[in-house]
Amino acid sequence: MSEPALDSASNRARIRRVNEAPVRGEGRWVLYWMTSARRLDWNPALQRAVTWARQLGLPLLILEALRVDYRWASDRLHRFCLDGMAEHRDRLEGNRAAYYPYVEPTVGAGKGLLEALASPAAVVVTDEFPSFFLPRMVAAAGRALEVRLEAVDANGLLPLAWPDRDFTTAYSFRRYLQKALPEHLEADPGARPLVGDPLPAFPGLPAEVRRRWPPADDALLKDGGFASLPIDHHVPPVPFKGGRRAARARLERFLEEGICGYAEERNHPDAHRTSGLSPYLHWGHISSREVVEAVLDREGWTPADLGSETHGKRHGWWGLSTDAEAFLDQIVTWREMGYLTAWRKGDHESWETLPEWARATLTRHADDPRPHLYTREEFEEARTHDPLWNAAQRELRRRGVIHNYLRMLWGKKILEWSPHPRDALEIMLELNNRWGVDGRNPNSTSGIFWVLGRYDRGWPERPVFGTVRSMTSASTRRKVRLDEYLERFGD
Ligand SMILES: Cc1cc2nc3c(=O)[nH]c(=O)nc-3n(C[C@H](O)[C@H](O)[C@H](O)COP(=O)(O)OP(=O)(O)OC[C@H]3O[C@@H](n4cnc5c(N)ncnc54)[C@H](O)[C@@H]3O)c2cc1C
Known part of the structure; x- marks a missing residue:
């Protein structure tokens, strides 16, 4: 089975084969198992799954699940994540790409669901995330599945697998990025994976699967019906919504009101100058590439503006306003250095x-x-x-x-x-x-x-x-x- 062509070495570096199992010619669909890049736009992992579906002429099934047994699972984390899932369910209603939201009701109840959805699949694509329990979960899935499992890195602007060394200071990483990043900015960011020629219609889930693992309904997704779940109920939901709509609203407000003055004012809590995007970036409800592109667009940036003599310095790198440069230093240099450390040091919490x-x-x-x-x-x-x-x-x-x-x-x-x-x-x-x-x-x-x-x-x-x-x-x-x-x- 030939692999879908990729636009760039950058996007090739984002894809990791988790197991040696084959792509199955007799498969009935392509499965995208969404675990950390919980979004339908600006998502190279979803893009990869759609590309496979197009290449094989198969329907696409998106599984987004929420477990109850991970450490610190609480009303707070469930509510935020479910806001995103409710949006996905509404947005994909009637879409050719089928969406399966699953919320585990009791510890272990979700066991077997991935295998059940993967066994008729030609290929399974999931997200690469370098910390918490996710790397272990993906490795275990790779061992259990008899079909090819690919993990795709949608975490940042630089593919995690790109550098072949560690960085111990922001200065050394910035210096590296200043040389390495331009190539990656040209790679296709997978901004609208579901737009384009319609995919074949999804045949429907086997009745046995729906019976054993019922998809989450409105009571769970929208009405906060998680009082009976075995999660920490002492940590209440935060007073703002999760999901892409809320993330975009925050981004737009930041571009209008916050970024102007960010360099000087970001350290003053009363100035309200920071973006407030970290929860959305963490849950994958928005992509850092999308945020960076929005900042670049706001400033009318072109690659010709990139500074050539920056040598690891913060200012003058992008050729943007001081405020925009200061913000990009956080969301690119500092954020990606953390992801890279986690990726390269499996035990980064020790x-x-x-x-x-x-x-x-x-x-x-x-x-x-x-x-x-x-x-x-x-x-x-x-x-x-x-x-x-x-x-x-x-x-x-x-x-x-x-x-x-x-x-x-x-x-x-x-x-x-x-x-x-x-x-x-x-x-x-x-x-x-x-x-x-x-x-x-x-x-x-x-x-x-x-x-x-x-x-x-x-x-x-x-x-x-x-x-x-x-x-x-x-x-x-x-x-x-x-x-x-x-x-x-x-x-
Ligand atoms: C003790 C401690 C704990 C922290 N825990 C977390 C955490 O759990 N989750 C988390 O996302 N960040 C954490 N940070 C980093 C930082 O405080 C937050 O990313 C930032 O406050 C988020 O607010 P914002 O989105 O408004 O940031 P903005 O200033 O608007 O920055 C935009 C984005 O850049 C990235 N960023 C900003 N500052 C940093 C930084 N210092 N290091 C790495 N990335 C950065 C974040 O993704 C952030 O959302 C922690 C920092 C400290 C010192």
Whole structure:
């Protein structure tokens, strides 16, 4: 069976064969198993599945499932994810591409569904995601399926498999990107995979499959009918919707109101200049390529604007306004460095992956007396002596995110007020991943490990921190505007 042609080496690098099983000529459909790039646009994985369907002249089935047994599953995460699934169901109603939303009602109930949908398939395509339980889940599927399984990387502008080395600083990664990225910006981003010649009509699911794994109905998708699911009901939904529509609305608001002044104002919580896109990027409801292209369009950018003498410097790289360059540095350099680290270091959440100097200095200072000591519960319930820290923790509990500058302070204080840096690591991971609607992401790990010294350099030595950078609430209060923030999230 010949493979569909690809437009570029860049898009070839996004595709990984997970198993050695063949493409089956007698297959009845192509299955796209959507697991992290949970979107119908700007999605190279869906594009790949559609290309296979066209090449083989077969219908396309999209399976989007939500399990109940993953760590930190909660009302918060379910609601956000289901908002996206409800949109997909509505949008694909009557479409030739069939959509199968499945929400697991009890632990293990979904077992066997993937195999049941894959066994009549000619080929299965899924998403590549470098962290949380997803790499293990995809590897297990590769072993179980008797049909070819491909994982397609729709995570960022640079394919994860492209670089052949690690990057330990933003500077070195930026320098690499400045040379490598132009080629990838030319590759087809899969912006509208479902537009084009109609696919063959889907024949319908076997009755036995529908009976055993009933597709999610409106009660689950739209009406919040997850009270009986075995998930954490103490973490309530965030006060904003998930899904593409909400993501696009945020992006448009950011382009109109936020990006202007981003470089100067992004560190001030009261300025409301940041995009608020991290939850949507995490759940795959919007693609970073789409966001970057929207910024480039807004600035009337062409590849001829790219700077040629940038040598790893932030400014002058794209030839855009200072605000746009500052934003692209976050969503491209910092975001993709985190994804790449997760991809290249499977155990990127382990203490041992910290730079040697950071482990050594933190260990040397592990027995220093702490000015305050709190338990995980005290941190979680925002019961420290520090009103600013408590406000940041309350933002996390209520809104599922913390403003970036305060997220740094939040982590640094957990490091300072925990019995041992390894305890701090555990507490940060637990709180960030339980309450963060954007948690469990490669950037969760990036941020938390940055607190402990990753991607950073040594600073003057201090108690507890050693030569790892420290931060104080007093200087944060002096440096950034947060009166309104404290009013909103204060005691
Ligand atoms: C302790 C700690 C924990 C963190 N946990 C998470 C997390 O769970 N999920 C998460 O997505 N980010 C996390 N971050 C990184 C950063 O704080 C958030 O990405 C950012 O605050 C999201 O807000 P925004 O979308 O408004 O960002 P914007 O300023 O609008 O930036 C746009 C996008 O760029 C990326 N970005 C911005 N800052 C960073 C950064 N420092 N590192 C990597 N990517 C960045 C994000 O994808 C972000 O959505 C953490 C940082 C720290 C210090």
